[in-house]
Amino acid sequence: MLNDLKDFLLNDFFVTGDPLILGSQVAIALSIVAIVFVLTYFKKWKWLWTEWLTTVDHKRIGIMYIIASLLMLFRGGVDALLMRVQLAAPQLEFLHADHYNQIFTTHGVIMILFMAMPLMFGLFNIVLPLQIGARDVAYPFLNALSFWLFFWGAMLFNVSFVIGGSPDTGWLAYPPLSGLQLSPGVGQDFYIWGIQISGIGSLATGINFVATILKMRAPGMKLMDMPMFAWSVLASCVTIMFAFPILTVTLFLLFLDRYLGAHFFTLDAGGNPMMYINLIWMWGHPEVYIVILPAFGIFSEVVSTFARKKLFGYKSMVFALMSISVASFFTWAHHFFTMGSGANVNAFFAITTMIIAIPTGVKVFNWLFTMFRGRITFSTPMLWTIAFIPCFVIGGMTGVLLSVAPADFQFHNSYFLIAHFHQVLIGGVVFGYFAGLYYWWPKLFGFKLHEGLGKWAFWFWNIGFYVCFMPQYVLGLMGMTRRFNEYDFDMGWQPLNIVSTVGAFLMGIAFIFQVWQIAHSIKFLKKEKTGDAWDGRTLEWSIPSPPPVYNFARLPQVSGRDPWWEEKQRIARGEQPSPLPPLEPIHMPKNSGIPFIMSFFWFVAGFGFVWDWKWMIIPGLAGVVICMLIRSFSYDTDYYISVEEIERTEAKLRGAY
Numbered sequence: 043m044l045n046d047l048k049d050f051l052l053n054d055f056f057v058t059g060d061p062l063i064l065g066s067q068v069a070i071a072l073s074i075v076a077i078v079f080v081l082t083y084f085k086k087w088k089w090l091w092t093e094w095l096t097t098v099d100h101k102r103i104g105i106m107y108i109i110a111s112l113l114m115l116f117r118g119g120v121d122a123l124l125m126r127v128q129l130a131a132p133q134l135e136f137l138h139a140d141h142y143n144q145i146f147t148t149h150g151v152i153m154i155l156f157m158a159m160p161l162m163f164g165l166f167n168i169v170l171p172l173q174i175g176a177r178d179v180a181y182p183f184l185n186a187l188s189f190w191l192f193f194w195g196a197m198l199f200n201v202s203f204v205i206g207g208s209p210d211t212g213w214l215a216y217p218p219l220s221g222l223q224l225s226p227g228v229g230q231d232f233y234i235w236g237i238q239i240s241g242i243g244s245l246a247t248g249i250n251f252v253a254t255i256l257k258m259r260a261p262g263m264k265l266m267d268m269p270m271f272a273w274s275v276l277a278s279c280v281t282i283m284f285a286f287p288i289l290t291v292t293l294f295l296l297f298l299d300r301y302l303g304a305h306f307f308t309l310d311a312g313g314n315p316m317m318y319i320n321l322i323w324m325w326g327h328p329e330v331y332i333v334i335l336p337a338f339g340i341f342s343e344v345v346s347t348f349a350r351k352k353l354f355g356y357k358s359m360v361f362a363l364m365s366i367s368v369a370s371f372f373t374w375a376h377h378f379f380t381m382g383s384g385a386n387v388n389a390f391f392a393i394t395t396m397i398i399a400i401p402t403g404v405k406v407f408n409w410l411f412t413m414f415r416g417r418i419t420f421s422t423p424m425l426w427t428i429a430f431i432p433c434f435v436i437g438g439m440t441g442v443l444l445s446v447a448p449a450d451f452q453f454h455n456s457y458f459l460i461a462h463f464h465q466v467l468i469g470g471v472v473f474g475y476f477a478g479l480y481y482w483w484p485k486l487f488g489f490k491l492h493e494g495l496g497k498w499a500f501w502f503w504n505i506g507f508y509v510c511f512m513p514q515y516v517l518g519l520m521g522m523t524r525r526f527n528e529y530d531f532d533m534g535w536q537p538l539n540i541v542s543t544v545g546a547f548l549m550g551i552a553f554i555f556q557v558w559q560i561a562h563s564i565k566f567l568k569k570e571k572t573g574d575a576w577d578g579r580t581l582e583w584s585i586p587s588p589p590p591v592y593n594f595a596r597l598p599q600v601s602g603r604d605p606w607w608e609e610k611q612r613i614a615r616g617e618q619p620s621p622l623p624p625l626e627p628i629h630m631p632k633n634s635g636i637p638f639i640m641s642f643f644w645f646v647a648g649f650g651f652v653w654d655w656k657w658m659i660i661p662g663l664a665g666v667v668i669c670m671l672i673r674s675f676s677y678d679t680d681y682y683i684s685v686e687e688i689e690r691t692e693a694k695l696r697g698a699y
């Protein structure tokens with residue numbers, strides 16, 4: 043009995059063996075011990091619980107999303123560097139095939155679902171309510187629940203590195219490879235449950251922000267007055283609302299196949315793996331637009347702020363965003379042109395794909411026209427925006443090349459494809475979110491990031507990017523295939539691969555610069571005292587940085603676009619500032635520990651499902667239900683901030699200026 047347990051722990055439960063993995067496990071264990079020690083030593087547990095883990099304040103939730111996503115960027119980045127080391131020389135014995143499979147799978151999943159998505163949600167949370175003049179999102183409790191579902195889902199996925207073994211069937215886990223027969227280990231189950239739990243959180247966030255935009259805008263703000271970032275959030279969240287249910291169902295069916303021996307995606311008993319491939323791309327393709335659309339919104343804000351001009355072509359921009367959101371649901375099959383759907387189907391999907399280039403092009407020209415004859419200042423957010431345009435255009439163009447179905451028979455699954463999507467994901471999504479992070483950082487924390495170090499990071503990212511990924515287009519044309527951990531010397535691929543690896547390390551250095559930049563800026567903190575760090579145009583710049591818990595002491599009255607800019611212009615012309623209505627008590631949601639605890643129970647249940655431990659599944663699910671019941675019967679969920687308290691807070695905040 044004891045021997046069985048020992049066998050199980052050593053052979054199945056704990057991942058052992060590889061010195062590389064062992065080293066990282068020791069590092070993880072030490073970090074956890076260090077964190078627990080620091081929290082205990084400084085007596086910070088209570089603070090952590092009351093101020094952060096139970097918060098329903100959208101700004102704090104946003105900050106937690108951003109911290110989590112930067113940690114995940116680090117992990118995904120280390121995965122990337124490991125792969126690039128392995129590929130630098132032919133037949134290198136650094137990562138064996140099994141290990142390489144695990145790494146590209148976790149890298150892909152983590153970068154898209156646990157880095158890009160939370161960074162995006164972090165920016166939504168911090169910026170959107172402020173931009174539309176709201177005091178919080180429509181459902182603050184649900185917002186906290188979304189965050190913790192994401193967090194515990196991501197934890198479940200990441201735990202597989204230490205316990206049980208990582209998934210290794212690619213970031214979209216095609217069956218039959220991901221079926222029980224070919225992947226009997228628990229890695230695939232960690233994949234299913236980790237993504238499932240966090241995915242439900244993402245769906246809830248999508249619904250929450252659509253409701254917020256439709257119902258919570260400041261008095262007088264028409265939809266067509268909204269800042270462009272708010273439009274991009276709407277476009278992205280509507281896409282989430284339609285795409286994420288498909289993911290939930292698909293993963294659930296895969297779970298039934300693996301857990302109950304159903305045959306949805308098997309080759310026998312009436313199943314069909316192609317059904318999975320269609321379904322997963324019906325989510326997967328919209329997903330890439332879900333993450334790029336908000337980046338388009340950010341660029342629009344940054345361009346008009348730093349060119350000090352109204353955004354060119356507002357209406358066409360709105361139309362472009364919304365039409366991409368709709369069109370993204372009609373292109374999914376371009377991911378499997380080679381899988382035998384036939385010429386007509388391929389032609390249909392090739393054309394729908396190409397059509398997306400049109401609204402995207404409209405946006406690019408709008409940004410260029412906004413900059414044209416503007417008085418541009420080259421602060422870091424603007425630098426990221428300017429670097430994004432050529433990078434994204436090249437990446438988009440190669441996408442159009444891929445969409446030519448007959449040509450795709452050549453490009454498919456080659457490094458040409460790898461280069462395409464990294465170019466749009468890094469040059470578009472990552473650069474975009476960085477622009478947003480640098481832009482809204484002072485609003486969030488009340489100080490600017492050090493510009494000099496930021497510029498170093500900027501150049502390292504950019505040069506590193508081109509050095510890393512441009513050679514990959516050529517490698518793709520030379521025949522190098524994705525997801526291979528080694529190649530033959532005779533192929534002649536080594537020189538370009540070495541260049542590519544050097545580029546990857548330059549990006550690694552860039553990341554270090556950013557960490558240094560943040561540390562340096564905190565140490566030599568220069569408070570940003572105006573609340574309006576960049577001479578902004580939209581409502582978030584009209585309140586102090588960081589904003590008080592209720593954001594706006596009085597809800598702003600809006601008439602037209604760029605309300606804060608217009609107000610500043612009026613005052614500059616010597617007109618009276620708009621009159622202020624009297625203060626009123628503010629209705630606010632109360633903090634709650636339920637989102638954290640309920641999501642933790644989901645984690646427990648998920649872990650139980652992974653190992654098929656009923657004794658763990660049942661209490662896990664029971665915990666979830668009990669949390670729901672407690673919430674349904676709790677009526678003490680809100681409070682009012684009195685006028686005196688608002689006056690005191692405002693006096694203190696304004697007094698600081």
Ligand code: HEA
Pocket residue numbers: 330331333334376377378395396398399400402403404406434435436437438439440441442443444445446450453454455459462463466467470471
């Ligand atoms: C942010 C993410 C993102 C974005 C924005 C895009 C944007 C586009 N993608 Fe990409 N794509 C991915 C992420 C993304 N892609 C990923 C992750 C994969 C691989 C997944 C995997 O297999 O693992 C992939 C794979 C992929 C394939 C599958 C190839 C294969 O597997 O063989 C195809 C094929 O059509 C494609 C096409 C396109 C097109 C046409 C666009 C267009 O939207 C681009 C539009 C933009 C422009 C064209 C530039 C600006 C426009 C102008 C300046 C106007 C003038 C231009 C023209 C008229 C051409 N992509």
Ligand code: HEM
Pocket residue numbers: 119122123125126146147149150151153154158211212213214460464467468471472510523524525526546549
């Ligand atoms: C920091 C620089 C990065 C480097 C050097 C890098 C490198 C790589 C490498 C080497 C692969 C595996 C290629 C293969 O063998 O098939 C890969 C795959 C992938 N990367 Fe990256 N990457 C980086 C950043 C990103 C980012 C920011 C994202 C997403 C936002 C991303 C998403 C993906 C995806 C989805 C895959 C496919 C995984 C799969 O095949 O299942 N990468 N990357």
Ligand SMILES: [Cu+2]
Pocket residue numbers: 326327330373374376377
């Ligand atoms: Cu696609």
